[in-house]
Amino acid sequence: MDRLTALQVFRHVAELNSFAEAGRRLGLSPPAISKNIAELEAHLGVRLINRTTRRMALTEEGRIYLEHVTHGLDALARADQILCPIKTAPSGTLRVSAPMTVTLTWLSAAIPEFLSRYPDLKLDLHLDDRRVDIVREGFDLAIRGSDNLEDSSLVARKLAVMPHVLCAAPSYFEKHGRPKTPSDLKAVNCIRFSLSGHADIWEFRKDGRTERIAIDGRYSVSSSLAVRDALRAGFGVSLIPCLYVESDLNAGRLQSALDDWNTVETTLYAVYPARQHLAPKIRVFLDFLIEEFSRNKESVHASPA
Amino acid sequence: MDRLTALQVFRHVAELNSFAEAGRRLGLSPPAISKNIAELEAHLGVRLINRTTRRMALTEEGRIYLEHVTHGLDALARADQILCPIKTAPSGTLRVSAPMTVTLTWLSAAIPEFLSRYPDLKLDLHLDDRRVDIVREGFDLAIRGSDNLEDSSLVARKLAVMPHVLCAAPSYFEKHGRPKTPSDLKAVNCIRFSLSGHADIWEFRKDGRTERIAIDGRYSVSSSLAVRDALRAGFGVSLIPCLYVESDLNAGRLQSALDDWNTVETTLYAVYPARQHLAPKIRVFLDFLIEEFSRNKESVHASPA
DNA sequence: GACATTATTTACTGGTAGAGAATGGTGCGA
DNA sequence: TCGCACCATTCTCTACCAGTAAATAATGTC
Structure with a gap:
């Protein structure tokens, strides 16, 4: 038995004081109404409605039950309604x-x-x-x-897509030389962004060839902005999203290297x-x-x- | 979809924070739980629970919905409980x-x-x-x-069963004679209890023979006690339940007649x-x-x- | 007294709720 | 690190049940 519909049937019957009218209102046939009420009564073991073919009236138990059921049904209906605005407008x-x-x-x-x-x-x-x-x-x-x-x-x-660029401060390149190939990075102080998936191995591609360099360095940090600060200070080189060093490159505070190699994209x-x-x-x-x-x-x- | 079970499933899942555990508690298979939640969400057009295979958490909407649903469900449960004592003990x-x-x-x-x-x-x-x-x-x-x-x-x-007796006051019988056969009643002032089904026709049976007498009289009243008062006053005869005139007969205030005839029983x-x-x-x-x-x-x- | 309406009963049918097996995914412990 | 155990989901299948239609019984009305 679907108790929710049974309860709604009961409520309508009680309020309209008629099985047939409740059926019409709910789009159900008279037998369906009868059966729902009968099953509800069987479930409860209590007679809710006294009825002849011509007349019907709630029993005392029916009246008590109706009151609580109405309350519960309204609460459930309100639950559905409360979601209505939420599911249409952002809130x-x-x-x-x-x-x-x-x-x-x-x-x-x-x-x-x-x-x-x-x-x-x-x-x-x-x-x-x-x-x-x-x-x-x-x-x-x-x-x-x-x-x-x-x-x-x-x-x-x-x-x-965030392309990366290999870069360092001009002062760093002056002191330690500008790398010409990826393998030059092995001998370089590489600043690593520790949370990156490619923190320890940097990839470079050119002409269908891929170079994977296990890099090393003395500074590993979990913020790209800290990496940038270290770059600006001329501490080493790093592979960093272009975005973060855009203005530095434009202003000449940093310089890129290995520009002819494609590197990782995040x-x-x-x-x-x-x-x-x-x-x-x-x-x-x-x-x-x-x-x-x-x-x-x-x-x-x-x-x- | 049976929305009531769906709501109960939702409630259990939310409170236990687990689909499987809710299934065990409710005696349902895991697929049943999944389907109920999915159908409920489809019905509402709102995602109630974010879930991976390993973890689940109510959405904000789910939390709001749960609150109202819990309220409604409790009200309905209370409705059932309130009938429990009523259906076992008289009240x-x-x-x-x-x-x-x-x-x-x-x-x-x-x-x-x-x-x-x-x-x-x-x-x-x-x-x-x-x-x-x-x-x-x-x-x-x-x-x-x-x-x-x-x-x-x-x-x-x-x-x-209430047997009837034909009786009158002794004074009445003295004045108008005591009826010997049912047909004697035609000429007698019969007091009628108007609400009785046999108010106008009195039946008497003896030896398998039935006499039906259309009686007449000047006093018709809708209370047997008024009939008894009239009998006591010696106003006429009447066919009245023995019970009502028991003490009168015993005390001699009234006397029965046609005792050898069986008469109507109510x-x-x-x-x-x-x-x-x-x-x-x-x-x-x-x-x-x-x-x-x-x-x-x-x-x-x-x-x- | 014939008709209309009402609740109920019976027999039947279509939809669906739930179980079971299989899949993909995940955390825990050895 | 691997493997095991558990979890949510999907798919398929079955059994059951809710609802309809037609028929019945009862009752109020014109």
Whole structure:
């Protein structure tokens, strides 16, 4: 027996004081009404409605039962209704995890405009370069580099490609020489971004040939911005997303090397739990990310040139 | 989809934080759990639970929904529980319709004892010689004479047989003669109980012969007690339940006639709406009636002798 | 007194809820 | 590090049940 429909049948019958009318209202045949009431009574072991073919009236038990049932049914209906606005308009709190550096250099400036576009939305943005467990920690969405991409039941949406560039301060190159081939890097102080998937081995490609260099160095750090600071200070060379050193290269504070080699690219993904029933708040933030990253694409791609 | 089980599944999953554990608790297979949640989400168009194979967490919407659903589910559970004591122990209000005279002469004296036996029970006893519509007027039980017995969907339980006796005051018989045969009644002032089914035609049987006499008289009244008053006053003769005139006959205030003829009997029934799921309050009152009428039977049957 | 309406019963059917097996994925412990 | 155990999901299949239709019984109305 489907008790929920039985309860709704009971409620309608009680309120309309008629089996037939309740059937018409609910789109059910008279027998269906009868059976539902009879089954409900059998389930409870209590007679709820006294009825002849012509007349019906709630028993005392029926009246008591109706009161509680009505209350419960209304609460359940309210539960459904409360989700209605949520599933159409963005609202509530959006919990997002994003890598520190990407956010600070690329995204955070645009966040206020995004939030002002959706006044009912709150944003809880966690800056963390770790690969967070999105489900366990209750995030709605995470921005990840391809290094960290786990191939689970999550959905990944590509946002942007971040080409890398090998660079150092002019002073460093003057002192230690400018590498001409990837293998020159073996003898060089390489600053490593420890959270990268390719922290210890750097790849270079040219003319279909791939060189994989196990690099070494005295400084390993978990923030690209710290890497940049070390580069600026002339401490060593590093392979770093172009984006982060764009202005340094333009201003001559840093210089690139091995420009004729293609190097690793980090693809940036938005990762979220499911494609079905995607909440509007996630949907709009995703759209915002796509829009934002595509807007900046040309400037980024132009930078290494 | 059975939404009630889906909601219960959702609730258990949310509270136990595990699909499998919820399945074990509810006696359902893991696939059943999955499907219920998926269907519930499809129905709402909202993702309630983010899940990988290893971990799961409510979404914000899920948390909001759970709160309301829990509330509704509890209300419905309470509705069932509230009926539990009612369906086992007599309680609440018992609405009974009974004929005035039968009650006053036979029953009402025992009512207080009955009520003190069931302290949680209230009795609303309507004394009315009309044939009431038991369902329309919301009675739990009615006491009826066989005259009024409608053959509907109601249940009738035989309580007692009330033999009648033809009688009048000695003064009346002295003045107008004592009838020797039923047909003598045609010339006699017959007092009629108007609510009886045999008010205008009185039947007498003897040796397999039946005499049906269309009687006449100047006084018709809707209470047997008024008939008795008229008899005592020597106004005429009447056919009246032995019970009502027992003491009068014993004391010689009234005298019977046509004692060698069998006359009509009124069978007393308890009538109630249904045999299934008979409420305890009705059950105990019915038992009380049966007990009470069977206790008095011998004295009643002895009276006409 | 014929008709219309009502609740119920019976027999039947289509949809579906649940089990079982298999798959892909993940954490824990040896 | 590998393997084991567990978990959620998908697919397929079956059994059951909810609802309909037609027939019945009862009752109020014109």
